[in-house]
Amino acid sequence: MSELPEMTQGQEEPAGSTAVWTLSLVGAFAFMILYGVLYPNHPFPGLGDILPLFSELGSSVVWFFIAGIILGLSMLLAMLVGESIAE
Amino acid sequence: MEIRTLFISYVIWLFFVRYLTITGLGPFGSFARDISTFMLGKGLGPAADLMEDRAGGAAKTWFAHGIFWFIIAATLSFLGMWTAYEPNALHSLGAIGYSPSEAQATAAIHVVTAFGALSMMLMAAGFAMQGRLSGGRMANEATTALIAFAWSAVVAAGLILSHTDLIGTSSWFELPPVYYILLTLLALPLFANHLLTMANSGSPVMIPQWFIVMGYAAFIWLGAVSMFLLGGENHTLSWLLVKVLFGGWLLSQALGIAHHVIPSALGVPLWSRSLATLTLFGTFLTFSPLGAVASVPSMGPFMQAMVAILLSLSLVPLIATVVNLTKTASGRVMESYGVKFTILGVMLLIPISFGSLFVSVSAFGGGNELAHIASTLDTLALWGVFGMIALGSAHLLFPQVTGRELFSCAKTKMTFWFATVGIVGFGTSQFIVDYVNNSIGAADVSLALEEAGVSAVGVGDVQAFAAIMFYGVALAGVFAAQNMLQGSFRGAVLSDGAPAPNVITAQMAISGTTSIRNLLSAGAGVDTVLTVDGGSSGGRISLSDISPTEEVSEEADADAELEEEESEQPVVEIPGNLSKMLKAELVELAKAAGVSTTGTKSDLVDRLSA
Numbered sequence: 001m002s003e004l005p006e007m008t009q010g011q012e013e014p015a016g017s018t019a020v021w022t023l024s025l026v027g028a029f030a031f032m033i034l035y036g037v038l039y040p041n042h043p044f045p046g047l048g049d050i051l052p053l054f055s056e057l058g059s060s061v062v063w064f065f066i067a068g069i070i071l072g073l074s075m076l077l078a079m080l081v082g083e084s085i086a087e
Numbered sequence: 088m089e090i091r092t093l094f095i096s097y098v099i100w101l102f103f104v105r106y107l108t109i110t111g112l113g114p115f116g117s118f119a120r121d122i123s124t125f126m127l128g129k130g131l132g133p134a135a136d137l138m139e140d141r142a143g144g145a146a147k148t149w150f151a152h153g154i155f156w157f158i159i160a161a162t163l164s165f166l167g168m169w170t171a172y173e174p175n176a177l178h179s180l181g182a183i184g185y186s187p188s189e190a191q192a193t194a195a196i197h198v199v200t201a202f203g204a205l206s207m208m209l210m211a212a213g214f215a216m217q218g219r220l221s222g223g224r225m226a227n228e229a230t231t232a233l234i235a236f237a238w239s240a241v242v243a244a245g246l247i248l249s250h251t252d253l254i255g256t257s258s259w260f261e262l263p264p265v266y267y268i269l270l271t272l273l274a275l276p277l278f279a280n281h282l283l284t285m286a287n288s289g290s291p292v293m294i295p296q297w298f299i300v301m302g303y304a305a306f307i308w309l310g311a312v313s314m315f316l317l318g319g320e321n322h323t324l325s326w327l328l329v330k331v332l333f334g335g336w337l338l339s340q341a342l343g344i345a346h347h348v349i350p351s352a353l354g355v356p357l358w359s360r361s362l363a364t365l366t367l368f369g370t371f372l373t374f375s376p377l378g379a380v381a382s383v384p385s386m387g388p389f390m391q392a393m394v395a396i397l398l399s400l401s402l403v404p405l406i407a408t409v410v411n412l413t414k415t416a417s418g419r420v421m422e423s424y425g426v427k428f429t430i431l432g433v434m435l436l437i438p439i440s441f442g443s444l445f446v447s448v449s450a451f452g453g454g455n456e457l458a459h460i461a462s463t464l465d466t467l468a469l470w471g472v473f474g475m476i477a478l479g480s481a482h483l484l485f486p487q488v489t490g491r492e493l494f495s496c497a498k499t500k501m502t503f504w505f506a507t508v509g510i511v512g513f514g515t516s517q518f519i520v521d522y523v524n525n526s527i528g529a530a531d532v533s534l535a536l537e538e539a540g541v542s543a544v545g546v547g548d549v550q551a552f553a554a555i556m557f558y559g560v561a562l563a564g565v566f567a568a569q570n571m572l573q574g575s576f577r578g579a580v581l582s583d584g585a586p587a588p589n590v591i592t593a594q595m596a597i598s599g600t601t602s603i604r605n606l607l608s609a610g611a612g613v614d615t616v617l618t619v620d621g622g623s624s625g626g627r628i629s630l631s632d633i634s635p636t637e638e639v640s641e642e643a644d645a646d647a648e649l650e651e652e653e654s655e656q657p658v659v660e661i662p663g664n665l666s667k668m669l670k671a672e673l674v675e676l677a678k679a680a681g682v683s684t685t686g687t688k689s690d691l692v693d694r695l696s697a
Binding site (some may be wrong): 038060062065066068071072073075076079083086 | 158162164166169173176177541558561562565568569572573576577594
C-alpha cells in the first residue's frame with residue numbers, strides 16, 4: 001500500500017506566476033491612483049492615517065529612513081523569536 | 088605629563104607583553120596559568136555556568152553583540168550627518184526628552200562606534216581566529232561570552248552618559264575617565280584569555296595573533312593612562328590617546344584579522360613574512376595618522392619634528408600591509424565575500440592614511456589648516472577600513488564558529504554593495520561639503536560676498552546626499568545581521584572548517600611545533616612532503632610541494648578520466664637536452680606530449696621536464 005505524501009505543495013515556479021504578481025502590483029497601484037482621482041479630498045484608508053503621523057513628527061524625510069532601520073531591527077527581532085521557537 | 092614620557096611608557100609596556108607572550112607567561116610560569124584558568128572559570132562562581140563552555144561560543148556571542156551595535160552606531164552616524172543638513176529634523180523628539188546638543192550627539196556616536204560596534208566585532212573575530220590557530224578553542228569560552236554582555240551594558244551606559252552634562256571636551260574620550268577604566272577592567276580577562284590560549288597551545292605565535300595580543304596591551308594602557316585626564320585638560324595626552332585608540336587598538340585588531348582572513352579563506356600563505364613583521368612593528372612603534380581630528384594647539388619645534396617623522400613613518404607599515412595582502416589575494420579576490428570586504432577595507436587604508444597624515448601633521452602644534460576634513464577622514468577610517476574588515480571577518484569567521492554557512496548569498500551581495508557604495512558615495516560627497524563650507528566660511532570670502540551683496544547657497548543638498556549614501560552602511564549592517572542570525576539557525580552545515588588549498592607553497596619553513604590546522608592554513612596539501620631537519624624539539628620543518636596546484640582540488644574527480652586518457656595517449660619520448668632546442672621545436676614536442684604550449688621557452692622546458 002502506497003502512502004500519500006504529507007505535503008502536496010509543488011516546487012515549480014512557472015514564468016506565468018511572475019506575470020501574475022507583477023500585474024497584481026500594477027493593478028494595486030492603479031487602484032490607488034484611481035481612488036485619488038475619483039475622491040481627491042479623501043485620504044486613502046490606512047495609508048492616510050500613517051502619512052500624517054510622519055508630518056506630526058516634524059515633516060522631515062529623515063523619519064522615513066529611521067522607519068527603515070526600525071523595520072530592519074523589528075525583522076531581526078521577529079527572526080530571532082521565530083527561529084528560537086522553531087528550534 | 089610629557090608626550091615623550093607617555094610614549095616611552097607605552098613602548099616599554101608593549102615590549103613587556105611581547106616578552107610575556109614569547110615565553111608563554113614566562114616568569115610567572117604555571118602559577119600564572121593556574122590562577123588565570125581559575126579566575127576565568129570557577130573563580131566567577133555561579134556566573135561561570137550562565138554560558139555554555141563550547142568551542143566558538145565566545146566569538147559567536149561577541150559577533151551577535153557587535154553587529155547589533157554596528158546597526159545602532161551606523162544609524163546614529165547617519166542621523167548626525169542628516170542633522171548637519173537639517174538641524175531641526177529630530178526636534179519633535181524633544182517631547183519625550185531627547186534633544187541632545189551637537190557635542191552630546193558626537194560623544195554618543197564616538198562611544199558606540201569605537202567601543203561598541205567596531206571593537207566588539209573585531210574582538211569577536213579575534214576570538215574566532217585565536218581559537219582556530221590555538222587548537223580549536225579559547226582557553227575559556229564561557230566567561231569570554233559572559234563578558235560580551237557586560238561590555239554591551241557598559242557601551243549602553245556610555246550611550247546614556249554621553250547625553251548628559253558629564254561629557255568633556257577631549258576628542259573621542261568625552262566621557263569621564265573612569266568609564267574607560269571600566270572598559271579596561273573588562274578587557275583584562277580577555278587579554279589573559281588570549282595569553283592563556285596561546286600558552287596552552289604551544290604552537291608558534293603567528294603574525295595575526297601578535298596583532299591581537301599587542302592590540303589588547305595597547306587598549307589596557309589606554310584605559311590606565313586616560314586617568315591622567317582627571318588632572319584637567321591636556322591636549323597632548325588627548326592627542327596620544329586618540330592615536331593609540333585608532334592605531335594601537337582598532338587598526339592593530341583590523342590588521343591582525345586581515346592577515347588571517349585572506350590567507351585562511353584562500354588557502355594560501357602570506358606573500359611576504361618580512362612585510363608582515365614590518366607591519367607588526369611599524370603599527371605599534373609609530374603614531375598612526377588615523378584619528379585625524381585630534382589636535383594640539385601649540386608645541387615646540389623639536390617635538391613637532393619628531394611627531395611628524397613618526398607619523399610619516401607610519402605609512403611604511405600601512406603600504407607594506409596593502410602590498411602584502413593584495414599580493415596574497417592576487418587574482419583570487421572574487422572567490423570569497425569575506426576576502427572582498429577585507430581587501431576593500433585594506434585598500435582604502437592608503438588614501439585615507441595619506442589624507443589623515445597631512446591633517447595630523449598640521450594639527451600637531453601647527454595651524455590645523457585641514458581641520459575641516461578631519462572628521463570625514465575619521466569616519467571613513469572607522470567605517471571604510473575597520474568596518475569593512477569587521478564585516479569581512481563576520482562573513483568568513485562567523486560561519487566557522489556557528490558551524491553553519493550564512494543563510495543567503497543574495498543578502499551577502501547586498502551587504503557588500505550597500506556598504507561599498509555607501510562608503511564611497513559618502514566619502515566623495517562629504518569632502519565636497521567640507522571644502523565648499525570651508526571656502527564659503529573663510530573670513531575674506533564671506534566679507535567679499537557681503538560687500539558684493541551676494542548670499543552663498545551652500546551645499547545643503549550635497550550634505551543630504553552624503554547622509555543618504557551613508558544610510559547604505561546602516562542597511563548593510565541590517566542585512567548582515569539578518570544573514571548571520573538566519574544562517575546560525577538554518578544555514579547549510581559546514582562539513583570541515585579546514586581550508587582547501589589550491590595554491591600550494593613551493594617551500595616554507597616553520598620553527599617550533601605546529602598543528603595540522605596551521606599547516607593546512609599555511610598551504611600544505613595532502614601530497615605535501617614534510618621534511619624534518621635537526622632535532623625534534625629545536626628542528627625546522629620545511630614543506631615542499633610535489634603536486635601541481637589544480638590537481639589537489641580536482642584530483643578525486645579526475646582520477647578515473649586521467650587513467651583512461653593515459654592509456655589512449657601516444658607515448659612521447661622527451662630528449663634530455665631540452666634547453667638546447669628551439670622554441671618552435673619545444674612547442675611541437677609539447678603538443679605531442681599533450682601539455683600546454685603557452686609561456687616562455689623556460690616554461691616549456693620546465694613543463695616537459697616535469
